[in-house]
Amino acid sequence: MVSRRDFFMGAGALAVGAGVVSRVGAASLPEAASAANATTQPPPSPPNGRPFNPVVTLNGWSLPWRMNNNVKEFHLVAEPVVREIAPGMKANLWGYNGQSPGPTIEVVEGDRVRIFVTNRLPEETSIHWHGQRLPNGMDGVTGLTQAAIPVGKTYVYEFVAQHAGTFMYHPHADEMVQMAMGMMGFWVTHPKSPAVQQVDRDYVMLLNAYDIDPGSFTPKVNTMLDFNLWTINSRAFPGIAPMMARKGDRVRIRVGNLTMTNHPLHIHGHAFEVAGTDGGWIPKAARWPEVTVDIGVGQMRAMEFIADAPGDWAFHCHKSHHTMGPMGHQVPTMLGVDQKDLAKKINKLVPDYMAMGENGMESMSSMHMPLPDNTLPMMDGKGPFGPIGMGGMLTVLKVRDGLARNDYRDPGWYQHPKGSVAYEWDGAMPAAPAAPSSGAMQPGVEFNVRKPQSHSH
Numbered sequence: 001m002v003s004r005r006d007f008f009m010g011a012g013a014l015a016v017g018a019g020v021v022s023r024v025g026a027a028s029l030p031e032a033a034s035a036a037n038a039t040t041q042p043p044p045s046p047p048n049g050r051p052f053n054p055v056v057t058l059n060g061w062s063l064p065w066r067m068n069n070n071v072k073e074f075h076l077v078a079e080p081v082v083r084e085i086a087p088g089m090k091a092n093l094w095g096y097n098g099q100s101p102g103p104t105i106e107v108v109e110g111d112r113v114r115i116f117v118t119n120r121l122p123e124e125t126s127i128h129w130h131g132q133r134l135p136n137g138m139d140g141v142t143g144l145t146q147a148a149i150p151v152g153k154t155y156v157y158e159f160v161a162q163h164a165g166t167f168m169y170h171p172h173a174d175e176m177v178q179m180a181m182g183m184m185g186f187w188v189t190h191p192k193s194p195a196v197q198q199v200d201r202d203y204v205m206l207l208n209a210y211d212i213d214p215g216s217f218t219p220k221v222n223t224m225l226d227f228n229l230w231t232i233n234s235r236a237f238p239g240i241a242p243m244m245a246r247k248g249d250r251v252r253i254r255v256g257n258l259t260m261t262n263h264p265l266h267i268h269g270h271a272f273e274v275a276g277t278d279g280g281w282i283p284k285a286a287r288w289p290e291v292t293v294d295i296g297v298g299q300m301r302a303m304e305f306i307a308d309a310p311g312d313w314a315f316h317c318h319k320s321h322h323t324m325g326p327m328g329h330q331v332p333t334m335l336g337v338d339q340k341d342l343a344k345k346i347n348k349l350v351p352d353y354m355a356m357g358e359n360g361m362e363s364m365s366s367m368h369m370p371l372p373d374n375t376l377p378m379m380d381g382k383g384p385f386g387p388i389g390m391g392g393m394l395t396v397l398k399v400r401d402g403l404a405r406n407d408y409r410d411p412g413w414y415q416h417p418k419g420s421v422a423y424e425w426d427g428a429m430p431a432a433p434a435a436p437s438s439g440a441m442q443p444g445v446e447f448n449v450r451k452p453q454s455h456s457h
């Protein structure tokens with residue numbers, strides 16, 4: 001049997017015993033970089049190791065490493081973090097190195113990787129390297145393949161990144177709680193040659209979901225399915241950064257789903273090909289065009305397309321309640337119900353009460369009701385033409401002529417060419433036939449409706 005000590009014999013000066021880094025060894029731990037805010041950090045070129053084209057993590061960053069005798073060493077710190085979900089709302093989450101999701105880890109196929117994981121959570125944890133092929137004892141399943149990482153301790157994972165692709169990391173310890181609190185991160189293994197599968201812009205995002213009651217800061221960790229915040233990299237629109245592309249760029253969007261439901265992701269103005277899955281790259285001849293791809297729980301997809309249409313294009317989950325902010329769902333449909341008199345009576349008891357919904361909920365995006373502190377409205381984005389009627393799991397693909405290769409700054413709203421925007425008809429309005437009002441009975445027609453009482457007649 002190979003002991004952990006034998007396994008780490010090649011680790012140079014590192015003193016590693018029984019998987020726990022000793023006090024002596026701690027002096028040589030790689031520095032644990034930390035991010036203080038949720039601003040997208042355009043990727044620097046790799047300072048050492050084999051070259052690759054780095055990815056861009058929306059509202060996130062990639063973890064620096066150090067080379068130690070040809071081993072790429074990273075240091076992840078599992079810890080409580082405060083994440084801004086969008087301006088106006090912060091959440092107490094658990095994550096890694098200051099943020100949730102944790103930093104993206106980028107390596108090259110064939111790299112030997114050593115990851116130090118320090119547990120600063122109030123309970124034990126582990127990390128599973130989702131999608132990797134690695135020695136069984138590095139797979140991160142508490143109890144099954146390793147002992148849990150106790151509070152305050154540091155464990156070491158080490159394996160070779162065997163194949164290029166799109167992966168994730170997350171705990172397999174007190175899983176429902178730790179995932180509900182935001183413990184997850186992205187992992188990209190780049191191909192050996194940067195010329196293989198090369199794109200001009202490579203975006204990564206994790207889909208996540210939280211259940212945070214209006215006015216509170218901490219997710220409810222026992223929620224199974226009925227989450228109320230649908231986020232990309234733990235940010236809700238308009239807090240989610242846009243994706244920039246120069247017209248003609250080949251763009252890749254890599255998505256991992258660590259929520260408890262599927263998300264049909266939909267792109268506007270373009271068609272993409274699904275180029276990669278959790279299992280690897282799809283041969284070119286087997287790819288087919290799509291404008292929506294359903295991403296199941298625990299799945300990853302890499303979509304590729306040529307950004308050939310200038311504009312501001314929505315990229316969003318097609319479940320309409322996933323492009324909304326926090327809301328109660330136990331409200332009756334009020335379309336067509338005259339609530340004026342009722343509202344007056346209720347106002348005597350509840351001064352802030354507002355009757356809503358008789359003409360749809362669209363007015364929600366233009367009016368601002370008093371909300372509890374630290375609560376996002378259902379829809380909050382402001383566009384060049386007014387309020388944007390979506391929120392949640394939505395971002396904007398901004399395609400522009402002549403952007404510089406490494407320019408990830410928001411270019412502002414698209415300037416539409418004259419005559420290319422939908423406009424109001426101001427010509428003659430002839431009387432158009434209309435369907436009869438659903439509320440009015442036709443005179444002379446009698447309805448005789450009887451509720452069945454039993455099956456005997």
Ligand SMILES: [Cu+2]
Nearest residue numbers: 263317319322
């Ligand atoms: Cu969704």
